[in-house]
Amino acid sequence: MTLRAAAETTGRRIGVAVAYEPLVREPAYARLIQAEFNAVTPENALKWAPVQPRPELVQDQHWQVIFDAASQGRQSVRGHTLLWDQQLPAWAVALSDAELMVAQQQHLERLVSATAGRVRTWDVVNEALEDDGTVSKTALWRVDGDRHLRDAFVKTKALDPAAVLAYNDYGIEARNPKSDGLLRLLTAWRAAGVPVEAVGLQSHLKVGEGPRPAELAANMRRFAALGLEVHLTEIDVQVRHLAGSAWGAEAAQARLLYGWTAACVAEPACRELSFWGLSDRHTWVDGTLGDDRPLLFNDDLQPKLGYYAVRAALLGQPDPTCAIERLPAPKVGAHAGWRSSGGPLQVGPKGGAAAAMVVAGRTEAWQGPVHSVLSSLTAGLPLRAGVRVRLNAGPPAPVALTLRIVDGLGERYVSVASGRATADGWLRLEGPLRVALQGELRTADLYVEGPAAGRELWIDAPSLRVDCEASP
Numbered sequence: 001m002t003l004r005a006a007a008e009t010t011g012r013r014i015g016v017a018v019a020y021e022p023l024v025r026e027p028a029y030a031r032l033i034q035a036e037f038n039a040v041t042p043e044n045a046l047k048w049a050p051v052q053p054r055p056e057l058v059q060d061q062h063w064q065v066i067f068d069a070a071s072q073g074r075q076s077v078r079g080h081t082l083l084w085d086q087q088l089p090a091w092a093v094a095l096s097d098a099e100l101m102v103a104q105q106q107h108l109e110r111l112v113s114a115t116a117g118r119v120r121t122w123d124v125v126n127e128a129l130e131d132d133g134t135v136s137k138t139a140l141w142r143v144d145g146d147r148h149l150r151d152a153f154v155k156t157k158a159l160d161p162a163a164v165l166a167y168n169d170y171g172i173e174a175r176n177p178k179s180d181g182l183l184r185l186l187t188a189w190r191a192a193g194v195p196v197e198a199v200g201l202q203s204h205l206k207v208g209e210g211p212r213p214a215e216l217a218a219n220m221r222r223f224a225a226l227g228l229e230v231h232l233t234e235i236d237v238q239v240r241h242l243a244g245s246a247w248g249a250e251a252a253q254a255r256l257l258y259g260w261t262a263a264c265v266a267e268p269a270c271r272e273l274s275f276w277g278l279s280d281r282h283t284w285v286d287g288t289l290g291d292d293r294p295l296l297f298n299d300d301l302q303p304k305l306g307y308y309a310v311r312a313a314l315l316g317q318p319d320p321t322c323a324i325e326r327l328p329a330p331k332v333g334a335h336a337g338w339r340s341s342g343g344p345l346q347v348g349p350k351g352g353a354a355a356a357m358v359v360a361g362r363t364e365a366w367q368g369p370v371h372s373v374l375s376s377l378t379a380g381l382p383l384r385a386g387v388r389v390r391l392n393a394g395p396p397a398p399v400a401l402t403l404r405i406v407d408g409l410g411e412r413y414v415s416v417a418s419g420r421a422t423a424d425g426w427l428r429l430e431g432p433l434r435v436a437l438q439g440e441l442r443t444a445d446l447y448v449e450g451p452a453a454g455r456e457l458w459i460d461a462p463s464l465r466v467d468c469e470a471s472p
């Protein structure tokens, strides 16, 4: 099932920011956009600078191509954006404040008239607040506070009554001085009859930092209480800062995307969620913040873990990231990366298990089966590991599941689980892999240690999974 089919089961729009160049040059890009999304946002083609690079030169071709493709794909269009103090054409920036206000209104009137009837939602005003929640004092808005902003909504509604009119911003996903300021502003505008009908929470996220899904849910409720639609308009999740494995970073990203999408699905006023680019090859983050992998599809346009997580959340299903088994079970004759610290590793039937492991000839208590977890361990991703153990004979003995780490901080050992194994049956050892990583992670070995040298310790049913119960 595609994302758009999953979204449509909940009556929501799932969108993507579309760039003109790949849309016309990469057929695979165009096909995937159409197949997976029921809404599109021109990433740049509707902004003032590209549309009117000179006072006398209007360039509508690029957004018209995007609109036409959206029509063919039965996709709604989000207009982005009418008033923004970035991407102004150079000639407009050179104007006086008064001249700029006039030019801006003329630009808005022309563009809204030219697109009337084809835009489902307009980001009428984009990013007009400071972090403290006050209206910004940059060129475009410093004239008479928010009057210029309010007028833009009134004029847009008059020119395109069918369009839903939104205020769009970043850093307002959770409760903070900026979103508090916005709530006050929109409350005042709604009371004054300004036709602001939706709020866009951009959702440029970063694993391990910034708002959690529960904070988003509480904040969405505040705007919904004003009677506003809530849209998650520019979702991407930065992971490049995470120490550890690429897979783990992708899994941590998927967990956040699952929570973010589930929060939207749980909020009746949340009508749209949109991703700020199709793939890791088409993200603004690379050129602005540094090479990253923030989106749902990889450089080869293949779905990542986050794609399956978002789809599951849209369908009200559990996050499939939680069911991924990262530790392979050995087979007789195929050890699947399991090795031994000590004597030879043997795999064979034991106590009902078809392929249990044993390290023969143990001469030290710490000797036992070992498997690297380097390809799964990542900062910001809670993991749980487990095995079941049993002795071959003799009295019960202490056993432990231990993680050996070598990173920027040097070598250290982390106890994952411990217990007392017996020869009568299997004991399950399971616990969290909680380790703060620092610098380059060179070694991460999970191993089973335990009874005194000379005793045989059998291991079975190894497991390493994302700990989806851990508090995010």
Ligand code: G3I
Binding pocket: 043, 044, 047, 086, 087, 126, 170, 202, 234, 283, 284
């Ligand atoms: O198209 C011109 C090209 O002709 C010229 O040679 C080149 C030289 O710099 O610039 C090209 O325009 C660039 C444009 O993207 C298209 O690629 C602009 O320089 C560049 O500033 C612009 O960046 C966009 C940015 O907004 C500013 O408009 C990003 O692609 C876009 O992802 C980003 O999106 C914003 C949202 O609109 C608002 N929320 C934040 C989000 C991320 O910054």
